[in-house]
Amino acid sequence: MSQSSQRTIHELFDLSGRTAVVTGGGTHLGMAFAESLAELGASVFIASRRAELCQEVAAGFRDRGLDVTGLGCDAMDPTQVEGVIAEVLQRHGRLDVMVANAGGHRTTRHPPHAPLDEFYAAFEMNLVTTYVCAQEAGRVMLDAGRGSIITVGSIGSRLAMNPRTYTPRFQRSGAPYLATKAGVPNLTRALAAEWGEAGITVNCICLGQIPPAGTDPEQVEIFRTMNALQRTGLPQDVKGAVALLASDAGGWITGQEILVDGGWSIW
Numbered sequence: 001m002s003q004s005s006q007r008t009i010h011e012l013f014d015l016s017g018r019t020a021v022v023t024g025g026g027t028h029l030g031m032a033f034a035e036s037l038a039e040l041g042a043s044v045f046i047a048s049r050r051a052e053l054c055q056e057v058a059a060g061f062r063d064r065g066l067d068v069t070g071l072g073c074d075a076m077d078p079t080q081v082e083g084v085i086a087e088v089l090q091r092h093g094r095l096d097v098m099v100a101n102a103g104g105h106r107t108t109r110h111p112p113h114a115p116l117d118e119f120y121a122a123f124e125m126n127l128v129t130t131y132v133c134a135q136e137a138g139r140v141m142l143d144a145g146r147g148s149i150i151t152v153g154s155i156g157s158r159l160a161m162n163p164r165t166y167t168p169r170f171q172r173s174g175a176p177y178l179a180t181k182a183g184v185p186n187l188t189r190a191l192a193a194e195w196g197e198a199g200i201t202v203n204c205i206c207l208g209q210i211p212p213a214g215t216d217p218e219q220v221e222i223f224r225t226m227n228a229l230q231r232t233g234l235p236q237d238v239k240g241a242v243a244l245l246a247s248d249a250g251g252w253i254t255g256q257e258i259l260v261d262g263g264w265s266i267w
Contacts (some may be wrong), residue, residue, distance in 0.1 A: 012249040016041035017090050020097035020246065023047050023133055024074045025194050026054040028212045029152075029238055030101045034053055037099075038066035038241035043092055047073035047084050048102065069177055075102035075129035081136040094144065097246045098137035101152045102129040105177040114173060122176035127183045134191055138200065146199045149191065150245050153184040153206035165226055167219050185257045192255030201254040203245045208261025228263025237262075 020037045024030040025046025038044045038061060046054045051072025058070035071087060073080045088095050103126040134149050141147030154177075161174030185204045192202040209223040210233035224232045241258050244250040259265055 013247045018096040020091045022099040023100035032235035043067040048069040099150045100130045100133035111175040119176040122180045126180040149202045151204045154181045157181045189255045206259045208264045
């Protein structure tokens with residue numbers, strides 16, 4: 001038997017001695033991604049434009065004995081992403097995992113009434129940030145001959161937004177968000193194809209509705225009833241997928257979409 005086949009499942013998931021960057025890591029699901037990797041032993045750097053928030057969140061993780069550092073970074077700016085990676089390399093000498101989680105949805109007007117600027121903003125928030133993070137991490141990982149890049153899509157990468165699943169308060173156009181999020185899985189596949197021989201895995205986690213704290217209870221209830229499991233998604237529900245794709249347990253998985261949506265997309 002080969003050495004890899006003799007490793008236990010605990011050893012395969014162990015991230016001790018490895019480093020990870022999570023963009024958009026100071027809030028909600030970014031925090032869950034970071035927590036998962038840190039709990040498995042990785043040194044994790046969370047980064048977003050809200051540097052003080054990331055530092056505060058990181059301090060909370062460190063109080064629990066987890067190795068998490070908070071940094072400021074605009075993921076649309078290659079220079080700033082490169083700076084975060086340089087910080088990781090300076091402290092640890094390696095970059096093993098990039099979770100390109102930064103993104104968002106700000107569109108409020110429907111296409112006939114929306115300026116083109118809203119589409120460009122969605123393109124930058126969701127697709128440009130993903131490409132920049134993958135590109136900057138890829139440069140380091142190609143030299144090292146190893147690494148895992150994890151992009152973050154959405155059920156909106158595959159499906160249109162059903163207006164009947166939103167209360168009037170949440171009604172808005174999904175077109176720019178859905179179009180730009182749809183590009184994330186195919187960008188993922190393209191990079192996986194180009195970088196596979198170098199030992200780099202590139203995969204996409206497509207997330208369902210996991211409402212943040214403070215979401216209108218009526219809206220939360222609609223989200224609950226729309227998925228097959230008939231329960232509200234929680235931040236902890238994303239931890240397993242990122243752990244698999246970041247670790248050696250998922251070392252033979254690349255170019256794939258993993259839908260974490262409670263079964264929303266099965267019908």
